[in-house]
Amino acid sequence: MTKMALIVFSGELDKALATFVLATGAAASGWDVTLFFTFWGINIVRSENKCALEKKDVMSKMFGAMMPKGCESLPLSNMHMMGLGTSMMKKRMKGKRVKSLKEMIADAKELGVKFLVCDMSMDVMGLQKEEFIDEVDEIVGVGTYLKEAKDAQVTLFI
Amino acid sequence: MTKMALIVFSGELDKALATFVLATGAAASGWDVTLFFTFWGINIVRSENKCALEKKDVMSKMFGAMMPKGCESLPLSNMHMMGLGTSMMKKRMKGKRVKSLKEMIADAKELGVKFLVCDMSMDVMGLQKEEFIDEVDEIVGVGTYLKEAKDAQVTLFI
Amino acid sequence: MTKMALIVFSGELDKALATFVLATGAAASGWDVTLFFTFWGINIVRSENKCALEKKDVMSKMFGAMMPKGCESLPLSNMHMMGLGTSMMKKRMKGKRVKSLKEMIADAKELGVKFLVCDMSMDVMGLQKEEFIDEVDEIVGVGTYLKEAKDAQVTLFI
Numbered sequence: 001m002t003k004m005a006l007i008v009f010s011g012e013l014d015k016a017l018a019t020f021v022l023a024t025g026a027a028a029s030g031w032d033v034t035l036f037f038t039f040w041g042i043n044i045v046r047s048e049n050k051c052a053l054e055k056k057d058v059m060s061k062m063f064g065a066m067m068p069k070g071c072e073s074l075p076l077s078n079m080h081m082m083g084l085g086t087s088m089m090k091k092r093m094k095g096k097r098v099k100s101l102k103e104m105i106a107d108a109k110e111l112g113v114k115f116l117v118c119d120m121s122m123d124v125m126g127l128q129k130e131e132f133i134d135e136v137d138e139i140v141g142v143g144t145y146l147k148e149a150k151d152a153q154v155t156l157f158i
Numbered sequence: 159m160t161k162m163a164l165i166v167f168s169g170e171l172d173k174a175l176a177t178f179v180l181a182t183g184a185a186a187s188g189w190d191v192t193l194f195f196t197f198w199g200i201n202i203v204r205s206e207n208k209c210a211l212e213k214k215d216v217m218s219k220m221f222g223a224m225m226p227k228g229c230e231s232l233p234l235s236n237m238h239m240m241g242l243g244t245s246m247m248k249k250r251m252k253g254k255r256v257k258s259l260k261e262m263i264a265d266a267k268e269l270g271v272k273f274l275v276c277d278m279s280m281d282v283m284g285l286q287k288e289e290f291i292d293e294v295d296e297i298v299g300v301g302t303y304l305k306e307a308k309d310a311q312v313t314l315f316i
Numbered sequence: 317m318t319k320m321a322l323i324v325f326s327g328e329l330d331k332a333l334a335t336f337v338l339a340t341g342a343a344a345s346g347w348d349v350t351l352f353f354t355f356w357g358i359n360i361v362r363s364e365n366k367c368a369l370e371k372k373d374v375m376s377k378m379f380g381a382m383m384p385k386g387c388e389s390l391p392l393s394n395m396h397m398m399g400l401g402t403s404m405m406k407k408r409m410k411g412k413r414v415k416s417l418k419e420m421i422a423d424a425k426e427l428g429v430k431f432l433v434c435d436m437s438m439d440v441m442g443l444q445k446e447e448f449i450d451e452v453d454e455i456v457g458v459g460t461y462l463k464e465a466k467d468a469q470v471t472l473f474i
Contacts, residue, residue, distance in 0.1 A: 002308055007472065009334055011394070014197055018167055018315075021278070025300040039330055040394050059408055078169070078198050089282070092217055096281050120337070123412050124405070142341040149470045150318055154307045156165065156315035157334075157472035160466055172355055176325055176473075179436070183458040235356075247440070250375055254439050312465045314323065314473035 003032040005152040007145065011040030011067070013074040013086060013101065017093075019044075019158050020104035026154075027111035034152075035108075036145040037136075038118035041158075042125065044101075045117060045132050046070045052128040060126020067125065070133070071101045109135045114148075116140050161190040163310040165303065169198030169225070171232040171244060171259065175251075177202075177316050178262035184312075185269035192310075193266075194303040195294075196276035199316075200283065202259075203275060203290050204228045210286040218284020225283065228291070229259045267293045274298050274306075319348040321468040323461065327356030327383070329390040329402060329417065333409075335360075335474050336420035342470075343427035350468075351424075352461040353452075354434035357474075358441065359384045360417075361433060361448050368444040376442020383441065386449070387417045425451045432456050432464075 004026050008019050019035065027033045037045050048070040056064065068074050076085045093100065099107070109115070115136045122129070122139060129139050138144075149155045162184045166177050177193065185191045195203050206228040214222065226232050234243045251258065257265070267273070273294045280287070280297060287297050296302075307313045320342045324335050335351065343349045353361050364386040372380065384390050392401045409416065415423070425431070431452045438445070438455060445455050454460075465471045 007334075007338075009331070009474075015167070018165075018197060021300050022165075022304075026304055029301065029304060031304075039334060059404065059411075062404070063408075088217065088220070092221075092282050092284075095217075096278075098278060098282060120412075120414060124408050124414060126408075142337050143345065146338075146342055146345060146347075146470075151469070153309070154304075154313045155470045155472060156313060157474050158167075158315050173325070176323075176355060179458050180462075184462055187459065187462060189462075246375065246378070250379075250440050250442075253375075254436075256436060256440060311467070312462075312471045314471060316325075316473050 001030070001032050003152040004154040005034045005145065005149040006036065006155070007157045008035055008037045008041035008044065009039045010077065010158055011043040011074060012077040013089065014076050014078065015158050016044045016071065016074055016101055017104070020101060020108055023108045023113050024104055024111060027108060027113050033112070034114040034116060034148045036116045036118060036148070038121045040067070042117055042121050042127065043068045044071050044074065045115060045136050046127065047131055047133045048072065050131050053130045054128060056126055063125045064127065071105060105133070105135055116144060118142065159188070159190050161310040162312040163192045163303065163307040164194065164313070165315045166193055166195045166199035166202065167197045168235065168316055169201040169232060170235040171247065172234050173316050174202045174229065174232055174259055175262070178259060178266055181266045181271050182262055182269060185266060185271050192272040192274060192306045194274045194276060194306070196279045198225070200275055200279050200285065201226045202229055202232065203273060203294050204285065205289055205291045206230065208289050211288045212286060214284055221283045222285065229263060263291070263293055274302060276300065317346070317348050319468040320470040321350045321461065321465040322352065322471070323473045324351055324353045324357035324360065325355045326393065326474055327359040327390060328393040329405065330392050330394065331474050332360045332387065332390055332417055333420070336417060336424055338472075339424045339429050340420055340427060343424060343429050349428070350430040350432060350464045352432045352434060352464070354437045356383070358433055358437050358443065360387055360390065361431060361452050362386045362443065363447055363449045364388065366447050369446045370444060372442055379441045380443065387421060421449070421451055432460060434458065
């Protein structure tokens with residue numbers, strides 16, 4: 001079985017879109033696909049409405065407030081221009097009948113894509129496992145990513 | 159035969175240079191090399207003087223005007239500083255007898271590197287197939303990239 | 317033996333951390349790991365106190381002065397905010413008992429990770445081989461990276 005193991009490091013809308021176009025495309029062709037969300041990439045799988053269960057320290061609150069909360073508030077890596085780029089891109093994608101990131105995430109899950117979140121990043125950024133979207137399967141260490149990548153034909157750092 | 163399949167997502171000069179140093183290096187060693195230009199990366203293969211055949215809508219015109227037109231007008235991902243970084247880098251490369259991006263693109267083609275452009279990106283950014291440089295072989299979907307990547311030893315997301 | 321060959325193109329603290337978390341994690345599991353530092357990534361392995369042996373031309377001095385000098389002065393790719401992001405991140409990592417980049421670099425070396433520096437980047441940026449940290453094994457061309465990547469299971473562009 002062909003396998004793809006992607007590291008999702010970046011938290012920008014355009015890179016998240018590229019990730020999910022690849023992931024859903026591969027999963028739809030029967031590939032085994034694993035996404036390892038780490039660093040800024042974990043913001044893609046933050047829930048916009050779920051809350052932390054435990055009380056947060058000041059730094060965790062600061063990080064939490066400064067970072068985008070979920071797939072609908074990600075910036076672009078390019079042409080940001082006070083948010084104009086992001087809204088242009090979203091409007092444009094809709095007009096061209098390209099699915100939204102939210103829809104692609106749901107599709108990916110349905111197609112069996114595995115969602116892993118990096119435990120170290122979660123810890124450093126002060127997030128708790130209750131704050132992620134339901135699509136997330138597991139909070140794991142880098143060793144789990146390496147095990148997945150070891151026999152993957154396609155490995156990418158996004 | 160060793161194979162390399164690169165996703166060229168970024169449209170900055172430095173990342174484009176890295177792409178073509180890898181592509182020409184590998185192709186010169188007899189590797190089979192495929193480049194899949196997507197998102198901002200498609201600006202690298204925009205022609206500076208070819209024009210669209212069909213009339214463009216307002217958004218396509220805006221995207222077209224905002225994005226760099228071809229390999230000689232790309233910004234740097236770093237040290238941009240009002241363009242100083244780009245001209246410093248270019249001057250420097252010339253002084254050090256490193257080929258320009260334009261020359262590397264021509265070399266890559268001659269060495270048999272395959273140039274694929276992502277159809278979805280072309281569509282979202284409002285570009286038409288007539289607007290790309292002659293080196294481009296085909297406008298394709300993500301499925302074509304995946305097929306190339308499947309049996310490639312080296313896959314990278316740039 | 318499982319093998320990983322990473323291209324370290326970016327010179328930001330967060331991407332450098334991701335690189336060394338992957339490198340030390342893989343090497344600790346017995347993998348053969350090669351890092352190829354190129355473009356801005358070579359700043360990660362610049363020594364903060366070693367000096368060039370030969371006299372530098374004006375451009376080399378400018379590049380040298382503008383780029384970060386070593387692993388303790390790298391910026392973040394995101395949330396930079398006048399350096400606040402970097403110091404927040406470093407303080408936070410310390411609080412969470414995550415090793416510093418400097419410690420990870422030393423660990424990587426001890427675990428047998430190979431450090432290669434791109435000769436073309438060194439030349440364009442006007443650095444000399446005496447200016448790198450002791451961990452660097454060799455100054456090599458892109459061909460050496462390709463040879464390492466050819467039989468690596470995991471290849472990433474960071």
